[in-house]
Amino acid sequence: MARGVSRYGDTVSVQPKLTDVKEVAAGIPAVVSAWQHGLKNMGPIMSAVTLGKANQHDGFDCPGCAWPDPKHRSPFEYCENGAKAIADEGTSRTISDSFWEKNSVQMLGRKSDVWLNSQGRLSRPMILEKGSNHYTSIDWERAFGIIARALSSLEDPNDAYFYTSGRASNEAAFLWQLLARQLGTNNLPDCSNMCHESSGVALGESLGIGKGTVRLEDFELADLIVVVGQNPGTNHPRMLSALKSAKKAGASVLSVNPLLETGMRSFRHPQSPTDMLGSGTRISDDHVDIRINGDMAFFRAIGSLMIKSGAIDKDFIETKTSGFYDYRKAADYIDWEWTEAVTGQTEQRIREIASLMAKSKNMIICWAMGITQHKNSVNTIREIVNVLLLGGHIGRPGAGACPVRGHSNVQGDRTVGITHAPTKSFMDKMRAVFQTPEITSHGADSVHTVEAMREKSSIFLALGGNFISAMSDTERTSEAIENCSLTVQISTKLNRSHLITGDTALILPCLGRTDKQITSHGPQFLTVENSMGVVHVSKGHKDRASMSMRPEPTIISGIADKLQSLIGGSIPWTVYGSDFTEVRNSIEKIIPGFEAYDARVRNDGGFELPNPPRDSQLFNTKSGRAEFSNHNLDSLSVNEDCMIMMTIRSHDQFNTTIYTDKDRYRGITGSRRIILMSPSDIRARGLSTGSLVKITTVGVTRPMESGDWSVVPYSIPKGCVATYFPEANHLIPIESYADESYTPTSKSVIVRVTV
């Protein structure tokens, strides 16, 4: 039963204010911006204390991103955007009961995402009863009872879906998947499905591990670092320090991106006084302004040229890899006319880049969403790995594959069992240790969750995140959620997923990274894994803003304990909910690499998980070797009247949490309803700066379009346009996803832009 809540908030069309694209990232403006957010949300003293604990051995893991921490920490191990994420969570403001009395869900639905998030921390469990339009408070035990009864009365456990967003700690994530599996389902869709799933699938097939193969220390040993489809200046600002040190040690940096993002131009280290006064360090030595989705063709051409030049590591290829001869055959002929068209690069230019890569003794290739969110993402990543394999760049210091993860613990969540497609050995261990029922089929990922819930009324539970706004196809996703009998959100901040709900909806307010985790068993700490496989402690230090908030593991155990009393079982849920060491002791029994987990993780800096390709050039693939791939090349090609649209992040947002409407580095302020377009495309379409256009998705049978997008001239390849995520998500069809990984094609949407 839909309540008719707006999926987007009232959109007012305001023209953005445009200034020049910034040449230098970070520096004084970043420090000022970080402190502005801190002061506004936490006040001066709490800002100083909280920011001082970020990424310290005795502090918390910054919720901003998954970039690893250096061994030797400075007192300021945070960046501008980490500081924003910390201030946003650390706000002293809470949502009061009168807020819910005053505002119906329909009224809240008309508000913007910025407004919803700025209301403060969710502070009490709330329920939206069937047929009601207002949330009212509920006590924890009753809320757990409602969830447990609903789950236990399902005819089929596969009618429940347990979503996870990547901020959940290892302990919370482990308990969450244990709850799902005790019920009897593998339906564990997660944000990773929309994010680096393509990397996990591709690296699993090529290298036998779904993770990267470099350590932070490798950056200083590399001679060439390639940053493909990633905007570190905004999304992983601390990576710029690593790139800067690498350059000082002699590395070259190459950027491959339709946009020359500011962070890749120049960088002033905010913690270095001499840097702050200078003109900044140039980061990228060269930039390839590739067309959207041209990367597969680009890397194949490079591989082909490397083989022809003979500059390949024959010994590595001979002893450590499989499939080279088929790959060489596939890469023998390059259709240069097509390659030039889809990459937007001349043959000469690709030859230059190929010879740069062929010369490299130690190459690291980094990538993020610009590579993972296309139809051919898995094969594109395998093509990137082919190039690394040609040079023998796996399992050698200073070289390797580096998928740069997004959410701060998305990698850890996967490690401890958040996956719809678990291995048999994992499931066997779960059954042996916890007597969970036998589950023979894989579960649903995010795309299949939407499709299945639209078909059949279900129960949807979310450990964090904002599924409505983060998923593609906002309309279909909303229909799926509104078709549920019960939706449950364990959250820190108010978002649209609390307003577009099932018949009955629950909000369960949890503690975040910056909060002290105190249970009936005393003070606790949590653990996380960074983008490079290091597991370490995260300990918040702020007193909770409301006594009604609970730690995530305590909430999950509360639900599970009630459920267990109805369906049977002997998992010590009450112990898990209060003593997080016991959770770690159980993780150790199930997941390889976690021996003596609780003891080892207490050491400063934690411990590193084994990574056979990196540590000893061992590959857990079918052949027992690293696998070359040789798939047919493809790239999105569009008619003259269509364009390829990518949906990207601005500088002042964390995924669906929008802090302000400023995109400082790109020089855009005041509106997020913009479309970046090349000056030549603007002229060719008879448009001008500020023209309001309609964007229509091509290739779907149902109407998919929206108007009032303001044209912003920008240096972007012809035929390519960019809009912001999440505003443009309703233009990405649910049926448009990456082959094999089912990641929505957020960077490859074919559209028509008209007045």
Ligand SMILES: Nc1nc2c(c(=O)[nH]1)N[C@H]1C(S)=C(S)[C@@H](COP(=O)(O)OP(=O)(O)OC[C@H]3O[C@@H](n4cnc5c(=O)[nH]c(N)nc54)[C@H](O)[C@@H]3O)O[C@H]1N2
């Ligand atoms: N401040 C802040 N930090 C964040 C986040 C945030 O929202 N805000 N989000 C976190 C999360 S969950 C993630 S996954 C990461 C995301 O980090 P990024 O992947 O850096 O995020 P996007 O803005 O999606 O940027 C994608 C980049 O890819 C480029 N691109 C798009 N299409 C193509 C293509 O076809 N080929 C190539 N070569 N490039 C392309 C775009 O121009 C853009 O620079 O950041 C994490 N950190």
Ligand SMILES: Nc1nc2c(c(=O)[nH]1)N[C@H]1C(S)=C(S)[C@@H](COP(=O)(O)OP(=O)(O)OC[C@H]3O[C@@H](n4cnc5c(=O)[nH]c(N)nc54)[C@H](O)[C@@H]3O)O[C@H]1N2
């Ligand atoms: N078009 C388009 N769509 C995309 C993308 C894109 O590039 N383009 N990127 C995709 C990517 S990479 C990702 S990762 C997804 C992100 O998808 P999600 O992870 O679902 O979304 P977030 O915006 O990160 O979730 C924010 C909400 O999480 C809750 N939260 C924050 N911290 C905590 C915590 O510590 N505990 C709990 N329980 N809750 C917390 C808050 O209530 C907050 O409102 O979006 C994807 N969607």
Ligand SMILES: [Mo]
């Ligand atoms: Mo992500």
